[in-house]
Amino acid sequence: MRLETRGVVAGYGSATVLRGVDLTVGDGEAVAVVGRNGMGKTTLLKTLLGYLRPTSGSIQLDGVDITGSLPERIVRHGVAYGPQDEPVFAHLSVEDNLQAARIGRIDAARREQVLAFFPVLGTRLRQRAGTLSGGEQKMLVLARALLAEPGLIVLDEITAGLQPSMVNTVVTALNWEREQRGTSVLLVEQNIDAVLGICDRVAVMKLGQLVAEEKATKDARDQLMLLLAP
Numbered sequence: 001m002r003l004e005t006r007g008v009v010a011g012y013g014s015a016t017v018l019r020g021v022d023l024t025v026g027d028g029e030a031v032a033v034v035g036r037n038g039m040g041k042t043t044l045l046k047t048l049l050g051y052l053r054p055t056s057g058s059i060q061l062d063g064v065d066i067t068g069s070l071p072e073r074i075v076r077h078g079v080a081y082g083p084q085d086e087p088v089f090a091h092l093s094v095e096d097n098l099q100a101a102r103i104g105r106i107d108a109a110r111r112e113q114v115l116a117f118f119p120v121l122g123t124r125l126r127q128r129a130g131t132l133s134g135g136e137q138k139m140l141v142l143a144r145a146l147l148a149e150p151g152l153i154v155l156d157e158i159t160a161g162l163q164p165s166m167v168n169t170v171v172t173a174l175n176w177e178r179e180q181r182g183t184s185v186l187l188v189e190q191n192i193d194a195v196l197g198i199c200d201r202v203a204v205m206k207l208g209q210l211v212a213e214e215k216a217t218k219d220a221r222d223q224l225m226l227l228l229a230p
């Protein structure tokens with residue numbers, strides 16, 4: 001799935017946060033948006049998913065204008081979203097969180113393949129999601145996104161607070177998904193090594209605009225670390 005935004009301006013009430021964002025994620029491409037705290041990365045994702053309405057600019061998915069559409073419509077278009085805050089339905093069981101991935105039936109073979117990446121979830125299916133550890137909740141978010149069989153996966157700091165082995169699981173699972181289904185990926189990430197392990201391209205956000213772009217190669221690592229340094 002191809003995502004294309006042009007000149008997106010959005011914010012909260014009278015506070016403008018996004019100041020004209022042009023972002024393209026090509027069909028099958030994986031792109032990361034990085035930047036220091038408070039630069040507008042989460043605001044961008046919320047706007048793409050329809051939780052915030054842009055005051056100007058346009059957002060297209062596979063050439064269809066979805067500017068101002070509600071989240072449920074964008075999800076039905078085939079976008080899976082793992083938000084930064086409150087990423088799971090805390091009061092529902094792990095199983096019910098997984099079932100919420102799709103309106104239609106979840107394919108049994110796919111379910112087995114996806115849960116193989118996250119063995120801990122399989123042992124906790126009846127547990128309330130809110131009682132999982134932070135890391136386990138992140139695994140649940142990713143599992144649910146993969147079960148949605150999306151055209152585009154959008155994840156906001158999925159690796160934040162994860163131990164290294166779990167970061168590796170995220171990298172492996174997303175690369176598997178890209179290989180299997182050619183899914184497009186848009187990550188907001190602080191972990192540059194995870195970005196380089198998954199993405200083709202990195203865009204840098206500063207004060208509500210995308211100001212620089214790099215190919216996600218090892219050579220870009222030092223420069224990206226420098227850009228994110230406090």
Ligand SMILES: Nc1ncnc2c1ncn2[C@@H]1O[C@H](COP(=O)(O)OP(=O)(O)OP(=O)(O)O)[C@@H](O)[C@H]1O
Pocket residue numbers: 012015017035036037038039040041042043044084
């Ligand atoms: N609900 C809100 N109401 C008003 N202002 C908000 C709200 N959420 C975020 N902001 C402000 O918008 C700006 C951008 O915040 P945003 O959460 O998009 O940044 P971010 O790049 O995701 O930061 P972080 O790396 O800390 O997650 C910040 O100045 C923040 O204070």
Ligand SMILES: [Mg+2]
Pocket residue numbers: 041042043084156
């Ligand atoms: Mg954020």
